[in-house]
Amino acid sequence: MSRIGDSQLFERRMDAVKSLIEYIIVDIQNQISIRNSGWRVVEFDGDTINFLNQLNAIQRRGNQIRLNINNHNIDNNFPTLKKEFIKLKYFIENRMIMIEDRSKLQKLNDKLNYIERNYQGNFELIISMIGVGIWKMFSFSGLVAPIDVIIENGLSPKKWAITSYKSIKFLTEDLLSNLNEEFRLENAFISLIEARIINNAIELEDIDEELLLNIVNILNWAYIKDLLNIDIISYLGLSWFIVHLSDTENLMPSYTDKDIHLSNYINQFIETMLDVNAEEIYREFIEICTYYENNGLEWAIEFITIPEVF
Numbered sequence: 001m002s003r004i005g006d007s008q009l010f011e012r013r014m015d016a017v018k019s020l021i022e023y024i025i026v027d028i029q030n031q032i033s034i035r036n037s038g039w040r041v042v043e044f045d046g047d048t049i050n051f052l053n054q055l056n057a058i059q060r061r062g063n064q065i066r067l068n069i070n071n072h073n074i075d076n077n078f079p080t081l082k083k084e085f086i087k088l089k090y091f092i093e094n095r096m097i098m099i100e101d102r103s104k105l106q107k108l109n110d111k112l113n114y115i116e117r118n119y120q121g122n123f124e125l126i127i128s129m130i131g132v133g134i135w136k137m138f139s140f141s142g143l144v145a146p147i148d149v150i151i152e153n154g155l156s157p158k159k160w161a162i163t164s165y166k167s168i169k170f171l172t173e174d175l176l177s178n179l180n181e182e183f184r185l186e187n188a189f190i191s192l193i194e195a196r197i198i199n200n201a202i203e204l205e206d207i208d209e210e211l212l213l214n215i216v217n218i219l220n221w222a223y224i225k226d227l228l229n230i231d232i233i234s235y236l237g238l239s240w241f242i243v244h245l246s247d248t249e250n251l252m253p254s255y256t257d258k259d260i261h262l263s264n265y266i267n268q269f270i271e272t273m274l275d276v277n278a279e280e281i282y283r284e285f286i287e288i289c290t291y292y293e294n295n296g297l298e299w300a301i302e303f304i305t306i307p308e309v310f
Contacts, residue, residue, distance in 0.1 A: 009047070016048045017057070017078055020067035021088050028091045031099055038066035101253035105261050108251040112242070112265055115197060116272045125195055126273055128188035130237030131176045132198070135185060136244040137236060137305065138168040144302035145218045153218050160218075166207040167215045174221075176237075178230055198248060224300045227288050231274075235281040236306065238270045243307045266307070282306075 024038035041064055044052075049065075052058045055077045058065045068074060069092065075085035091098070119125045143164040150160045169185055176183040189201035207215075216222070242265065246252040253262075267278040285306065292300040 012045070013048050013051055014078070014080060016042075016044050016052065017067070017081055018084055020058070020065075021081070021084050024067060024069065024088060025091050028095050028098065031102065034069075034092060034095060038069075039064040040066065097254055104246075104251045104253050105265075107249075108242075108246055108262075109265055111245065111249070111251070112269050116269065119195065119197070120273055125191060125197070126234075126238075127176065127179050127183060128191045129197070129241045129273075130179065130234050131172060131183055131185055131188040132192060132244055133237035133239065133241030134175055134233070135168060135172045135202075137240040138171055138303055139165075140240070140243070141303040141305055143167070143171075143215075143219065144299045146299060149218050153214055155214070155218075163207070163211055164215050166205045167212055169204045170207065170212055170216075171221065175225060175228065175233055178228075178233055198245065200248065219299075220297060224292070224297060224304065227291065228304070231276060231281050232285050232288065234274055235270055235276075235278065235285065236304070238273060239266050239307055242266050242269060262307075 019042070020038065020040075023040050027037035028034070039061055049058075055074070056071050057068055057074055057077065059068045059070070067088075069088075075082070078085070115129075142161070145160070145164075147157060150157060155163065172185050173183055176185075185204060186201070189198070192198045193201060242262070243252075246262075270276065270278045270281075289301045289304075292298060292304070
């Protein structure tokens with residue numbers, strides 16, 4: 001057989017194994033038991049079937065076959081498919097976690113639908129959600145600034161980590177003043193609790209005014225804030241509010257493919273609550289991040305950011 005023929009034969013066999021792996025993964029994602037996952041009527045050619053039989057790589061059930069997951073050394077026969085077998089092993093070992101994750105995602109979606117049905121158009125509560133989300137963004141990301149600037153202003157990196165966190169309440173309220181000059185973070189938490197959207201408030205720390213001014217200057221906060229319009233602030237706030245909701249109500253899935261679902265939920269929620277095009281705002285936000293990076297404010301993208309699910 002020619003080299004081209006050998007290559008085509010090899011590719012055909014590997015494609016068959018990839019398909020058998022994917023059948024199992026798809027079924028596990030659809031909450032089918034391991035025992036019943038992966039069985040299919042296939043149209044592989046006779047050579048491929050004989051090849052898989054010789055390696056004890058398939059099981060039969062009537063007119064169906066599947067990858068022989070009871071052959072624990074099966075991956076050794078397919079070294080070029082190492083990544084595919086690692087993925088398969090992950091799905092098999094974490095099937096119950098994925099079922100739990102799907103339940104969490106459904107509960108989160110139900111919660112977001114409840115908020116949409118009851119509070120769409122309630123701008124006071126929407127601004128409260130945005131404010132709590134902005135607070136979550138700063139708290140989760142941490143405030144980053146150039147080390148040399150921190151030291152030049154009389155703070156050690158350790159002191160910065162402690163004191164900058166105390167400024168988050170001010171930064172949140174200052175940013176939200178673009179939406180409502182009278183916004184107060186404590187009141188936002190109270191409003192959301194009273195509306196039964198969240199269950200608990202957060203203890204907020206105050207900060208010495210002189211120290212706060214020092215932190216604001218180190219961050220170059222006025223310049224960073226000036227580039228953020230109402231749409232972007234709202235987009236970031238609602239995105240991070242969903243993360244806060246997921247965290248506090250134990251609805252954050254653990255499996256990485258959750259990102260697809262969460263990003264869809266976030267975009268849909270933003271578009272419903274704000275009547276905007278989320279993708280357009282996202283593109284505008286990316287342009288601002290690029291501006292920060294190209295104009296000496298690269299640390300800003302560490303805390304003016306979107307959730308990792310994007």
